Amino acid sequence: MSRKVLHLDSNHPVIAEGLEQLGFQNEHDYTSTYEEVLEKIGDYEGLIIRSRIPIDQRLLAKAKNLKFIGRIGAGLENIDLLEAEKQGIFLAAAPEGNRNAVAEHTLGLLLSLFNKLNVADKEVRSGLWRREENRGLELDGRTIGIIGYGNMGRQFAKKLRGFDVDTICFDLKPNIGDEYARQVSIEELREQTDILSLHLPQTPDTVHLINSAFIDQMKKSFWLLNTGRGSAVKTEDLVSALKKGKIKGAGLDVLEYESKSFANLFEHANKPEAFSYLINADNVILTPHVAGWSVESYYLLSKVVLDKIISLYTKKNR
16 A cells, blocks of 8 residues: 555645655645545545644544644644644644744834835825825834744844844743843733734634733833734724724734635625724734745745654654
């Protein structure tokens, strides 16, 4: 029986080519439903995914021959991690593959907000030449607080080295501060932060972390950036804070309204009132979950996962 890998999403061809060199037969299926995948998952030794199909306990129970799952991306919320560990399935994600793209995109959102680039561009294109109204702000002298100091948060802090800013971070893991950011308590972060940047995975603890209670505990009015997961921000509370001026502006690459696959904005047709406010606000910049979606990361995400799978089988063969 041939060793087969099922690819449920389209990715850079480097991963299929590398797996073939390892002796696997690649099968690509980008259209089957969850139920259809459920029926055949037992035939495969490997699974390569992004976010289209949830890899839950029911599916894993059918995956009797599965040895590895390659997640072409950073987050693992679409996988039942406890069940996968119980079955001894190797998980390979790739936060290293798009951390630079995310960091650069986050910085781009921040600079665009501070310099009103989106608003100014629209006005000039419509024939308006308003210099005073588009006077920008400078980053120097401000404190940037990062929540979530993993691959993405650390890379963003690294990008900030060229600015005269104080970069601080909060993370549940102790002793992870470095030359790019000083680790502080959540209380100190709330006390000092001028610009808050979120780089969080989706967990029960991070859903709606940024809500009215959190916002009210921030000492200063602040700017908000989110390139992690949309679920971290309660949009209604964000809008309320924008209206009050407690949040001065927001750069959002992710929204809590995204479908679980991240491929569509809404699971249903009705647009929430809070979203309607965001799309009409001059101090809000929205992008469609593309912070980690650069030309370079398209290759790197697949290459990182491939390298981890190669390492797994190299160790097995020693």
